[in-house]
Amino acid sequence: MASGTALIYDEEMTTHKLLWSDPICDIEVPERLSSSYEQLRSYHLVERCVPVPAREGSEEEILLVHSLEHLEVAKSTQTMNEEELKRVSKNYDAFFFHPSTYRCARLAVGAALQLVDAVMAGKVHNGMALVRPPGHHSQRNAANGFCLFNNVAIAAEYAKLKYGLQRILIVDWDVHHGQGTQYIFEEDPSVLYFSWHRYEHQEFWPSLRESDYDAVGLGKGKGFNVNLPWNKFDPELVIVSSGYDSGIGDPEGQMNATPEVFAHLTHFLMQLANGKLCVILEGGYHLKSLGESVCMTVKTLLGDPVPQITGEMAPCLSAVESIQNVRAAHKPYWKWLAYEDTSFLQNLSTKSHLLKKANSNPSTEDESQITNNNNTVKVERFLELHMKNILLPMPPIKTAATGSEVSEHFFPEHVQLVKEMDKTEIKALVSGFYADLVKEETLLSLGSMFVILDKILKKEVCNGIAASPTAALSAAVALRHSVRFGLQRVLCVFVGDMQMIPNTEDGKMLVINICEKEQSRKTSCKHYISLNWKEDAEGNDFFSAVLGFILPVAYSYQPNLTVIAVGPNRSLGISGISLLVALLRGLAESRIFAVIEDTEISLMQSIAKALVGASTPPFGIYVPPTQEKVNKIKALRDQFQQEWKMLQCSVKDGI
Ligand code: X5A
Ligand code: ZN
Known part of the structure; x- marks a missing residue:
């Protein structure tokens, strides 16, 4: 390669x-x-x-x-x-x-x-x-x-x-x-x-x-x-x-x-x-x-690492409208647009254009574009400050990985292997704050997880990957640990059966659980979203869920860290998960912590590759989702677009 x-x-x-x-x-x-x-x-x-x-x-x-x-x-x-x-x-x-x-x-x-x-x-x-x-x-x-x-x-x-x-x-x-x-x-x-x-x-x-x-x-x-x-x-x-x-x-x-x-x-x-x-x-x-x-x-x-986009993460009405028009115009030529009901668009477009013209008020428009005058010096000063903020907090792209059970050649180059944490250290850490989550006998499994997560939180590395015999538990502890460390927003994408659903009420975590069956214990709410998705055996129809739902939600949330965990009974293939990881590198300044069930050797390897950014997982020809899946995404978008604005994809939705 x-x-x-x-x-x-x-x-x-x-x-x-x-x-x-x-x-x-x-x-x-x-x-x-x-x-x-x-x-x-x-x-x-x-x-x-x-x-x-x-x-x-x-x-x-x-x-x-x-x-x-x-x-x-x-x-x-x-x-x-x-x-x-x-x-x-x-x-x-x-x-x-x-x-x-x-x-x-x-x-x-x-x-x-x-x-x-x-x-x-x-x-x-x-x-x-x-x-x-x-x-x-x-x-x-x-x-x-x-x-x-x-x-x-x-x-x-x-x-x-x-x-x-x-x-x-x-x-x-x-x-x-x-x-x-x-x-x-x-x-x-x-x-x-x-x-x-x-x-x-x-x-x-x-x-x-x-x-x-x-x-x-x-x-x-x-x-x-x-x-x-x-x-x-x-x-x-x-x-x-x-x-x-x-x-x-x-x-x-x-x-x-x-x-x-x-x-x-x-x-x-x-x-x-x-x-x-x-x-x-x-x-x-x-x-x-x-x-x-x-x-x-x-x-x-x-x-x-990809820097964070700043500013209000909501699309503007006129942009949404333009995109909608393009989709409508291309509907005859692109299969994946076929399910959308886009026929009503054209006159809407004209209407809002005229409306805008009638209401346009030059003085307020100027105010909303403070940075957009031709004053090149002002922009220069803005950029100087802005780029400092953008670039300084970015750690070099370094990946940490569990080091004990695998050989050096297992991971791509530049991956830094870490040793497990001392047992008494873990005990001390866990017994106080995480005691309700962790039983004595599972405690030791958290060792490498803590070491790697700490390196990410302290910005010694950009991302990391940990093998765990209990991914759900590790993820739950990792989330709480990150919030306790002081992070304001942690995004967790959990693939598989999530036996332990953390409390997301304070908004400091957003959990998206991708699983085959509906989770019975908890229904979706703003910060816990259950997405039932069983990937098509022939190809990667998951792509449409990533682009149509997961990324817009993630971009709206603007996390400081992304945790991706893969537990038992995953409903996605390796290439789908790798693509997800590659695209999630666009968030949280590329800070990603991956926790993978330790039986998943080839998945670990593939995710490690996506994390170092060296190679793009091939996802092959895009397979359009079935009508049922399209409806599923549509329903989710409808349900959540008031909460997560980047989901808005039609003008009608936004009103
Ligand atoms: C390459 C390019 C712009 C020409 C503008 C003429 N051309 N008004 O940006
Ligand atoms: Zn140009």
């Missing part, structure tokens, strides 16, 4: 610059690249990456996507004087040529291809390319929106050709719609293009009708492949059009994404395509904000 994160940076791409005054283009400056790289250096991230050189993309490679005419025009600008450059630039919407533009754009293309090669050849696991000019607005025959050649699109065509890939996912999280990429792959079912972008009902640049949710692909990309590729899309490679212009302080995007948001986006995508992820820079125009966000992305690619 490949390891390591590639980083591609070539100073030469800073030579492309605006030579005249143009208020639209003047934010796309060379420092976007150099200062991001400096920032990476200052966090000591550069030295942790595998340096990969850029190269020039060949003419042939550029022609994979662009017309010969476009290539020739671009080539001809190399020898032009300023007047001529200005004249050619005016032929396009928001673009500027410099004599070195052509050379830089070829390096940007080549950098993207080098990254694809490094990932596909297994030299590295994933990577990021810092490039200029960006690419996603560029079209077959036109430069557009600071972009000359479509780096990401060429990378996708190249990967298809050179490696015979049949399914590539492009995720575009730039604040603008990558209409260039959309046009290029519109009819191509082998490339799934996902973009999210600011739209403002077509008022935000590029202000195109076809950027709306009802553009679902054309021709072959729509009709021809409805049954096969669109219903089961398990990508072999993920390429990110990585713009940071939705970042806080960005003068162009004017949105408010903090740097850690990009850590979470990256972390989610790392679970796909066996971790094969190529991140290629697009927009991002507030230098400090851009640099921090680039750093968060690279840190996450390297497997570092």
Whole structure:
């Protein structure tokens, strides 16, 4: 399995610059690249990456996507004087040529291809390319929106050709719609293009009708492949059009994404395509904000703990509405959307839009966006403070594991094995505070659990795994111990029969119990949720429960620690549980304590891998859940969405 994160940076791409005054283009400056790289250096991230050189993309490679005419025009600008450059630039919407533009754009293309090669050849696991000019607005025959050649699109065509890939996912999280990429792959079912972008009902640049949710692909990309590729899309490679212009302080995007948001986006995508992820820079125009966000992305690619998202964990109505519209528009093409009742949406959308327009009050809107003025100094100060809070409490990613009964080679590298606790020590600890939970004869089984949990609580390690003959008991004691230590919110996901259900009334614990049968002793309440789920034998339908219920609840709760325990009679397979662990690393700064029944040797190994973040458990082709399971999730969402706001997925729900 490949390891390591590639980083591609070539100073030469800073030579492309605006030579005249143009208020639209003047934010796309060379420092976007150099200062991001400096920032990476200052966090000591550069030295942790595998340096990969850029190269020039060949003419042939550029022609994979662009017309010969476009290539020739671009080539001809190399020898032009300023007047001529200005004249050619005016032929396009928001673009500027410099004599070195052509050379830089070829390096940007080549950098993207080098990254694809490094990932596909297994030299590295994933990577990021810092490039200029960006690419996603560029079209077959036109430069557009600071972009000359479509780096990401060429990378996708190249990967298809050179490696015979049949399914590539492009995720575009730039604040603008990558209409260039959309046009290029519109009819191509082998490339799934996902973009999210600011739209403002077509008022935000590029202000195109076809950027709306009802553009679902054309021709072959729509009709021809409805049954096969669109219903089961398990990508072999993920390429990110990585713009940071939705970042806080960005003068162009004017949105408010903090740097850690990009850590979470990256972390989610790392679970796909066996971790094969190529991140290629697009927009991002507030230098400090851009640099921090680039750093968060690279840190996450390297497997570092994922920082906590701060702020109110509730979706905004308008965002929920947009997502709902996308789901409705794609319902004909994606099997897993088929059960949703989404027909009523479109007019609702218009209604709330009009409502908002009528009520909009500029002064209060300004107040709600204190950080979102163009005052770059203010944002810089905010970021400085904020990043200190985000980064300082993060321990290095270290995993502790039970050491006594297993050999060193059992766990992946870097896992630190710990010795059991002294028997009298345990006795002393347990007899006072945990006496009601623990009987004398089971007491010794808690030894390694305490040692590992203490290391996590004291932040000596990031996560840990303990084998236990009595997982339910260990988990119950671990929860109480963590709360006693002072943690405010501990999330416990318990898989299997939980013979001992802790008292969750004070809200300091949230227990989600995944088991085959309904727990008879206790019905669900805000902080104890019983989720009956028996995994489909053929595949991983549990994925829908994780994404549709467990993660939204977990993100709403914002735990300081996650305890995952696997007891007897588990109803999930190893890959399902590993996926759960991998995704739960997105919470609680990746602090996870896993307690596994000691008979489960291969499960322990698989979880340990997920914990170190070195390898993503393969979950294969997504299996859509049965109607019964869909109903189950729906019922749970209905039951809990007032308590756990991130569960809201339709506008009707929120009212
Ligand atoms: C790559 C990118 C934005 C162009 C904005 C023009 N382009 N108003 O972010
Ligand atoms: Zn952009």
